[in-house]
Amino acid sequence: MIDNTMTLETVEPARAEELPRSTAGHGHPVEILRLNTCGSVDDGKSTLIGRLLYDSKSLMEDQLEALERSADITGGGQINLANLTDGLRAEREQGITIDVAYRYFATPRRKFIIADTPGHVQYTRNMVTGASTANLAIVLVDARAGVIEQSRRHTCLAALLRIPHLVVAVNKMDLVNWSEERFLEIRDEFEEFLPRLDIKDVKFIPISALNGDNVVSASPASPWYQGPALLGHLETVHIASDWNLNGFRLPVQWVNRPNNPTDTRLHDFRGFSGQVAGGIVRVGQKVMVLPSGLKSTVKDIWTYDGSVAEAFCPQSITLVLEDDIDISRGDTIVGLDALPGMSTELRAKVSWMHSRPLTPGRKFFIKHTTVSAQVIVSSIESRLNIQTFEDEPGPTELVANDLGEIRLRTSRPLVYDGYATNRLTGSFILIEPSTNATVAAGMLLPPIELVKPEYNDFAI
Amino acid sequence: MSSALSSTNPSAAAVRPPSARGYHLDHLQFLETEAIHIMREVAAEFERPCLMFSGGKDSICLLRLAEKAFRPSDLPLPFLNVDTGHHFPELNEFRDRRARELGAKLIVRKVEDAIAAGIAVPTPGELSRNRLQIPTLLAAIEEFRFDCCIGGARRDEEKSRAKERFFSFRDGFGQWDPKNQRPEIWNLYNARVNPGEHMRVFPLSNWTEMDVWEYIQREKLEVPSIYFSHRRQCVRRGGQWLPVSDLLTLKPGEKTQELVVRVRTIGDIISTGMVESPADSVEDIIAEIAAARVTERGSRADDKTSEAAMEDRKKQGYF
Structure with a gap:
């Protein structure tokens, strides 16, 4: 008997009975859980997703027909669940997944968005893509191979990207005769390095994606495993607190000013539209506009469905202020309680995604919240060694798939929080000017100094 | 335009104030x-x-x-x-x-x-x-x-x-x-x-x-009326019910038939399969989709040509 979980949270046992098909939200609102799957080539990610869709009855007859058609042609008659997600020609030819594929399925309890992210070393950027919006990551490990460099890299990325929940799915258990000992070995290997990463919630589940054991319902093959099947865990893991509700932030996306309105009440309408990137805003609340430091009061929170008294992250709203002050796209409206940092000098962890290496002194465009600015990478402080999880100081460059810490100088101050505090105001991308390629994903380190409530631009 | 000033959306009642249900989005x-x-x-x-x-x-x-x-x-x-x-x-x-x-x-x-x-x-x-x-x-x-x-x-x-x-x-x-x-x-x-x-x-x-x-x-x-159940002359072809129109020439042996149908997905009139359905409201359609056994694109001939x-x-x- 194994305590397979590192948290105290209790999870209902998997339900063995048949699930009704895809009826989530049918009549009642449900939550969306976003997850991504990562692992190496042949760890069975696509098969696992195919299995989840198949066993939760989210597949339709024509999809099954198409599967059977391709099985007759290429698979010697055996249905290949991976064909469900490997949608591109080249992928079916090579039997690998080359880009993030998104899949959707639902149970009566939740809706799920799966980002199937490839395990190929050269496609680590896609893992970052899929993981950046996920509530939960599934790291697949081949029970025969155990923990390999890719498992460490993916777990490390999941930790860096602050995915709140992690599942280590030890796959192909059938090929190790459902050995409890093997499962424990792999778990121990993980637990050796997990404390060095900051992940709060980790669960280990022994599965066989190919045969469906412990995927949707508990498997008789693993009487020693008392935890939930994978789907049961996905349906019940607590995700309600994954958004930041402290410290109001509204990066202004678009200034809403009606031209020649026929309705006279709209003559002076001037709203600031955007998605709340943190906290809660209320009518009557004092706010500050950054970088200018000008202050005003919230007069109205306008939405198409009528004015509301308060709004919260991540709602999309249009804010109307009491005072007529100059605000444009790229400005951030913040609450006065938990103030953000603001600087042109920044430190960040980056995942480098391009084949042209990053060297100090290179210039890029940075996109941070709704700001587009120019940026120079002033130095590369360190490069993360994926084996030891140690930052090795003073690298001359970062190459594709490297993770490192850099210093940046921007052409205009960024209003930001540390990524650990707020994913939306603590993240950025770098864009190469000539090619427009997205070359890096960045996570800002916490500001050394916060904006003070009495701050205004003119006082400096 | 003027209709958009405030609370003009008839469904506004569906948008409850956030505090009433916690700070969660469905x-x-x-x-x-x-x-x-x-x-x-x-x-x-x-x-x-x-x-x-x-x-x-x-x-x-x-x-x-x-x-x-x-x-x-x-x-x-x-x-x-x-x-x-x-x-x-x-x-x-x-x-x-x-x-x-x-x-x-x-x-x-x-x-x-x-x-x-x-x-x-x-x-x-x-x-x-x-x-x-x-x-x-x-x-x-x-x-x-x-x-x-x-x-x-x-x-x-x-x-x-x-x-x-x-x-x-x-x-x-x-x-x-x-x-x-x-x-x-x-x-x-x-x-x-x-x-x-x-x-x-x-x-x-x-x-x-x-x-x-x-x-x-x-x-x-509001959605176009063809999404809801109606009577229409159709012809069976390629495993689908195609709507009879000026653009469709009957092949020898094909017979038209009046059916109670609707469209699930809309493509061109010559390739969109009609589904037999009594669904004449959005509620009915939702119930129908929940019970459906084929995907939406299953009724589009243009997608069946090849796997890619x-x-x-x-x-x-x-x-």
Whole structure:
């Protein structure tokens, strides 16, 4: 008997009975859980997703027909669940997944968005893509191979990207005769390095994606495993607190000013539209506009469905202020309680995604919240060694798939929080000017100094 | 326009104050805020965006999202539709009326005209206008120098669409390069394009067919009548019930039959399979989809051609 979980949270046992098909939200609102799957080539990610869709009855007859058609042609008659997600020609030819594929399925309890992210070393950027919006990551490990460099890299990325929940799915258990000992070995290997990463919630589940054991319902093959099947865990893991509700932030996306309105009440309408990137805003609340430091009061929170008294992250709203002050796209409206940092000098962890290496002194465009600015990478402080999880100081460059810490100088101050505090105001991308390629994903380190409530631009 | 000042949405009652239910969004509210954010990014980052509006159920949701993103201002982008000449007449009527009601500029470019101008060249005997939409669309993009087209495609529709980004880059030839897509991280969209290139943006990427109908229900959106059950002359062909129209020539031995049908997905009138259904309300449709055993695209002959049919068309610039 194994305590397979590192948290105290209790999870209902998997339900063995048949699930009704895809009826989530049918009549009642449900939550969306976003997850991504990562692992190496042949760890069975696509098969696992195919299995989840198949066993939760989210597949339709024509999809099954198409599967059977391709099985007759290429698979010697055996249905290949991976064909469900490997949608591109080249992928079916090579039997690998080359880009993030998104899949959707639902149970009566939740809706799920799966980002199937490839395990190929050269496609680590896609893992970052899929993981950046996920509530939960599934790291697949081949029970025969155990923990390999890719498992460490993916777990490390999941930790860096602050995915709140992690599942280590030890796959192909059938090929190790459902050995409890093997499962424990792999778990121990993980637990050796997990404390060095900051992940709060980790669960280990022994599965066989190919045969469906412990995927949707508990498997008789693993009487020693008392935890939930994978789907049961996905349906019940607590995700309600994954958004930041402290410290109001509204990066202004678009200034809403009606031209020649026929309705006279709209003559002076001037709203600031955007998605709340943190906290809660209320009518009557004092706010500050950054970088200018000008202050005003919230007069109205306008939405198409009528004015509301308060709004919260991540709602999309249009804010109307009491005072007529100059605000444009790229400005951030913040609450006065938990103030953000603001600087042109920044430190960040980056995942480098391009084949042209990053060297100090290179210039890029940075996109941070709704700001587009120019940026120079002033130095590369360190490069993360994926084996030891140690930052090795003073690298001359970062190459594709490297993770490192850099210093940046921007052409205009960024209003930001540390990524650990707020994913939306603590993240950025770098864009190469000539090619427009997205070359890096960045996570800002916490500001050394916060904006003070009495701050205004003119006082400096 | 004036209708948008305050609380004009009849479904406003459905939007309860957040405090009443905690600070959580349900799945439709989450999908909605994600899509509104994307629409506003488009309006802010592009010089000449347009919205592709066909009158179909997905683009109907796009219109409501555009209203939610931009009201009380006018919609800051025109609507574009490629008319194959094989559209259901009900659809075009609906398209024209909705554009008028919203005060939007509607641009229609016809495959017919593109053929006459030599822009689109049918292969001998080619009946479907599906492929011919591509050059027609690309010519319209060039004519109006659009740098961004918002479309209603969803990732759950089809396998190669499952790999599509929200912001999908198209080169100077309008081509999609699935192997070389820009990574899309957090909600930070790289909207940079050089002159002659453009972006296709899909705010409904994360929506499923069920989400679309639930949103139509929640927002009380009007949809063209052909989505609801009606009596129609049909003919059995290729495992589907095709609607009888001037464009359909009966083959020897084929017999027409009046059935009670509706459309689940709308393509051209010559290739859209009608489904036998008594569903005459949005509620009925939702119940029908919940029990459905085939996907939406199962009723579209244009997708069945080959395993990679959609991928091939998309690479060439299809939407």
